[in-house]
Amino acid sequence: MKKTIMTVAATLAAELIIFVIVIGSGLSGALYNVSTLSPDPGFLRWIFSSTSDNSVKYHANGIKVPSLTDSSMIAMGFDHYNEMCVTCHSGPGLSKSEAGIGLYPEAPNLARSAEHLSPQELFWVIKNGIKSTGMPGFARTHADDKIWAMVAFLEKMKDMTPQDYQAMKKANESMKNMKMNMKMGEHRR
Ligand code: HEC
Numbered sequence: 193m194k195k196t197i198m199t200v201a202a203t204l205a206a207e208l209i210i211f212v213i214v215i216g217s218g219l220s221g222a223l224y225n226v227s228t229l230s231p232d233p234g235f236l237r238w239i240f241s242s243t244s245d246n247s248v249k250y251h252a253n254g255i256k257v258p259s260l261t262d263s264s265m266i267a268m269g270f271d272h273y274n275e276m277c278v279t280c281h282s283g284p285g286l287s288k289s290e291a292g293i294g295l296y297p298e299a300p301n302l303a304r305s306a307e308h309l310s311p312q313e314l315f316w317v318i319k320n321g322i323k324s325t326g327m328p329g330f331a332r333t334h335a336d337d338k339i340w341a342m343v344a345f346l347e348k349m350k351d352m353t354p355q356d357y358q359a360m361k362k363a364n365e366s367m368k369n370m371k372m373n374m375k376m377g378e379h380r381r
Contacts, residue, residue, distance in 0.1 A: 228296035241297075244322055248309075252316035260311060260344035267367070269345025270360050272338060277302070280326060285354020295326045306346040314343045 214220050232240070260266075273283070280292040280299035292299055306314060318339050321329025330339060349357075 228294060231296065237297075244325075248313050248317055248322075251320070252310065252312040255312040255315060257311045257315075258340055260340065260347055262344070265341045265344045266348050267360070267364065268338070269341035269343070269348075271364055272334070272342050273345050273349075274361060274364065276330075277342075284349065284352045284357040286357070297325050299326060302346055303349045303352065306350045311343050311347065314346055315339055318342055 214223070231237075277283075278286055279289045280295060281302050282288045282292060282299075284303065309317070317327065319329060319331045319334075319336070321327050
């Protein structure tokens with residue numbers, strides 16, 4: 193029994209030494225290509241994406257969801273989405289930017305994501321981001337109410353046509369112009 197334990201311990205120690213040598217030496221660079229043009233083998237993708245999905249589910253559990261139906265909240269969410277998310281994720285009827293095209297893993301279509309992720313999960317991902325992918329976390333720059341507004345917009349985007357998106361864009365632009373004119377009016381007074 194003692195001999196078996198010793199053998200297992202020695203094998204594990206030898207494997208650990210080989211592991212450290214492979215990672216620390218140039219060998220790991222030859223074994224793994226960090227290029228976005230070199231897709232990961234299926235089993236690695238499976239490990240990354242299942243771990244990521246499970247982590248999001250685990251951490252989003254129990255988050256309290258506010259009401260997401262207010263139209264001014266959805267309009268605020270659109271403003272943030274159109275400014276910060278379309279570069280990578282695109283939107284109804286929009287084409288991806290050059291930076292968006294270059295991402296690996298790719299940035300998914302969020303109208304489809306909103307169908308399979310709960311509002312809690314959407315909120316958690318937007319707030320925290322996802323390590324080692326292009327997905328930034330917005331907690332450092334945006335308060336929770338702004339992040340919930342983005343979730344409210346994503347829920348709306350599920351069944352939005354390109355025309356609906358353009359109509360929201362127009363409404364958003366005229367709202368911004370109106371606010372700017374009001375500010376300029378105040379300065380003149
Ligand atoms: C710089 C590029 C980039 C920007 C900007 C960006 N994202 Fe992402 N996002 C990604 C990538 C890449 C992924 C995929 C991560 C992965 O595969 O795990 C992602 C994943 C997500 C997911 C999870 C989708 C799913 O199906 O699992 C959500 C939700 C999300 N982003 C929302 C947003 C929102 C909202 C914004 C704007 C406030 C935004 N993202 C801005 C690159 C970006």
